[in-house]
Amino acid sequence: MTNNAQMQVTVSIVTYNSQYIFKTLDSFKPILAALPVVIVVHDNGSNADYVAKLQTYASPQIKIIASGENLGFGHGHNATLADTTTPFFLICNPDIIVNQTAFEAMYRVLQADTKQKFGMLTPKIVGPSGDVQYLIRRRLDVFDYMLRFVPFKFVKRLFNKRLSHYECRDLADIQQPINYGSGAFMFTRTSVIKKISGFDERFFMYFEDNDLCDRIRQSGSEIIYVPTAVVTHFYGMASHRSFSGFKIFMRSMRQYFHKWGWRFF
Numbered sequence: 001m002t003n004n005a006q007m008q009v010t011v012s013i014v015t016y017n018s019q020y021i022f023k024t025l026d027s028f029k030p031i032l033a034a035l036p037v038v039i040v041v042h043d044n045g046s047n048a049d050y051v052a053k054l055q056t057y058a059s060p061q062i063k064i065i066a067s068g069e070n071l072g073f074g075h076g077h078n079a080t081l082a083d084t085t086t087p088f089f090l091i092c093n094p095d096i097i098v099n100q101t102a103f104e105a106m107y108r109v110l111q112a113d114t115k116q117k118f119g120m121l122t123p124k125i126v127g128p129s130g131d132v133q134y135l136i137r138r139r140l141d142v143f144d145y146m147l148r149f150v151p152f153k154f155v156k157r158l159f160n161k162r163l164s165h166y167e168c169r170d171l172a173d174i175q176q177p178i179n180y181g182s183g184a185f186m187f188t189r190t191s192v193i194k195k196i197s198g199f200d201e202r203f204f205m206y207f208e209d210n211d212l213c214d215r216i217r218q219s220g221s222e223i224i225y226v227p228t229a230v231v232t233h234f235y236g237m238a239s240h241r242s243f244s245g246f247k248i249f250m251r252s253m254r255q256y257f258h259k260w261g262w263r264f265f
Contacts, residue, residue, distance in 0.1 A: 008036040009088040009107060010190070014076030015054075016044040018094035020234050025057050027097045032061045034100060035107065038086070041094075042076035045069045073183070074199030074208045081190075081198045089193055091186040095234035098185075102229035106187045109175070109226055119192035119221025120213070122181030123229035124173075133233055134167035135182035136225060140210060141263040145253060171225065178225045179217070183209025184233050192221045200259075206252040214260060 011028065015021050021041070031037055039062045043051055051066050058064045067076070077091055088110055092098070106121045125133045144166040147159055156163060164170065168178070186209070196215045199208045213223055257263065 006036055007038045007086045009038070009090055010080065010084045010086045011037060011039040011090045011092050012077050012080040012084075013039065013041045013092050013094050014044060014073055015041060015046065015094040016070055017046040017050050021094035022053070022057075024092070024094055024096055024098075025062065027099065030100045031098070031103050035104065037061065037103075039063070040065065040080045040083075042080055043067060044071070044076055072201060072204040072208075074201045074203055078198040078201060081193060084190055084194075087190055089188050089190040091183060091188065093184040093233065096185055097232040097234075099231075102231055105229040106226055109224070110187065110189060116189060116191075117222050118224050119189055119216040119219065120181060120223045121187040121226050121229075122178065122223065123185055123187075123231050124225075124227045125182060125184060125231055125233045128232060128234060133235060134169050135184065135233075136168040136171060136178050137180035137210070138166060138168050139179065139263075140256075140260075141265055142253070142257065143265045173227045175224060175226050175228070177222045179223065180210055180213045181223055181225070183212070184235075185231055186212070188216075189221070192216060192219060195219060202255060203252050204248060206249045207256040208252070211256060211259065 013021065013024065025039070025041075028037070028039060032039070041054060041057075041062065042065045043054060045068055046054075054064050054066075065079070067079070081089060088107070102123055106123060109121055110118060122136065125135055127133055144163065147156065147163055150156060171178075193212075193216075196212075196219050198212075200211050203211060216223055
């Protein structure tokens with residue numbers, strides 16, 4: 001599986017000192033041995049010891065790019081996309097654990113889509129304890145986004161029905177089209193992503209995945225939920241844990257709704 005001309009899937013991972021990426025890369029080892037996959041890790045200026053450890057994973061099927069600077073999540077994936085010639089392009093967070101069964105399930109769905117209607121697939125995403133992370137969105141508005149940050153449980157209970165609808169908690173466990181999948185794991189068709197010029201790099205972090213989903217659907221392609229494929233996500237929640245992360249989140253939210261139209265409720 002070392003001839004790049006025969007590769008079918010490029011896995012793009014962008015990292016910045018992520019503590020989980022080594023678990024992520026380890027989880028891909030059986031996949032690399034069995035399927036025509038290459039991984040490109042784009043490091044956004046992590047510390048020297050971290051980059052040195054990353055380099056120990058370099059192989060014919062794992063390429064490590066140390067950019068030396070952090071120009072954002074979207075920029076890192078776009079840099080990899082520009083050099084990608086494989087028909088499929090997987091956008092994968094550095095805190096995802098994926099098994100061969102889940103990976104192959106999505107790979108086969110895209111392969112079987114001979115009419116190329118599917119621009120992107122999203123799996124069922126669970127936490128380390130197996131609990132479902134409701135990261136699929138039915139629609140986007142300011143109220144529902146901000147409701148997730150409210151620390152008072154009684155407020156969330158008051159709007160539980162609305163929040164459940166927003167997070168698609170009632171989504172049937174069958175393969176089906178959706179509106180918004182999570183940037184944590186986007187299994188895409190390279191031609192579709194290149195057609196829309198990849199990520200909008202004005203989003204440094206957050207909302208770039210929502211914007212990408214909007215443009216995939218705007219291009220005429222479908223986003224498909226594949227619940228038979230299950231991946232594990234450690235889910236750092238940086239916007240919830242730090243004020244600087246929250247500021248970036250708020251700026252990206254403002255950029256997103258300014259671009260696509262403000263929906264407050």
